[in-house]
Amino acid sequence: MYCLASSAFPSSHTTLLRNKLSPLLLRCNRSHQSLRLCRRNFQIRAMRAVIQRVSSSSVTVDGRIVSEIGPGLLVLIGIHESDTDADADYICRKVLNMRLFTNETTGRGWDQNVSSVNKNVSFFSQFTLYGFLKGNKPDFHVAMPPEKAKPFYASLVERFQRAYKPDAVQDGVFGAMMKVNLVNDGPVTMQLDSPQSSKNETKASTES
Incomplete structure (x- = not known):
């Protein structure tokens, strides 16, 4: 393989070559970044929750309010x-x-949980939390399929109601097109993923 110094070409040729290669290198870099993002999403094996502290929230389905809370968590x-x-259980x-x-x-911030202050919790299933882009199109295939997710989500809501109190935990309509209105208090927004170590160990032992 021979390597020719740039001085072997006229400067105009060097500029032309650089202009032709730059878009190709940019596309390669973007493809590499997209591949790394895909790999990262494939590696995520956890339940994900996005928690917002709200002054109020409500959800409307087909023009009808199906869930509404005052101060608490969405x-x-x-x-x-x-x-x-x-x-x-972890979530x-x-x-x-x-x-x-x-x-x-006491006036101390970040000191009380939702049950300590007797606030409400509102739940919504959000499969788009497991979306990632393939090019410009979102892909959600790592989310649990709807036929399995619906009973699993229902059991999760019941778990919260048992752990807290039934009348303080509300949810939307699984699979429906919902309009969610909220007033974020702070704003305060947290993301929480369940531990993945045991799943990764199980996957590794299965593959081996």
Whole structure:
């Protein structure tokens, strides 16, 4: 293989060659970044929750309000295809114990969880939390399929109701086109993923 110094070409030829190669190199770089993003999403094997502290929230389906709360937490849940009851237990425990509220007695911030301040929780299934881009098109195939996700999500809501109190936990309509209105208090938004180590170990042992 021979390498020719740039001085072997007229400067005009060098500029022309550089102009032709630059778009190709840019496309290669973008493809590499997209591949790394895909690999990262394939490696994620967890239940995902996005928690927002709200002053109020409501959800409307077909022009009818189906869920409405005052101050509390709005929780968007993304269910991965590999999620189990262990993931649900973890998310339930962590969300209900997150200290996102101010202690009204002492004035200390980040001191109280939702049950300590007797606030409400509103749930919504959100499969788009497991979306990633293939080019410009979102792909959601790592989310749990709807026929499995619907009963799993229902059991998750029941788990929260048992762990807290039934009348303080509300949810939307699974699979429906919902309009969610909320007033984010702060704003405060947290993302929480369930642990992945046990799943990765199980996957590794299966593949071996």
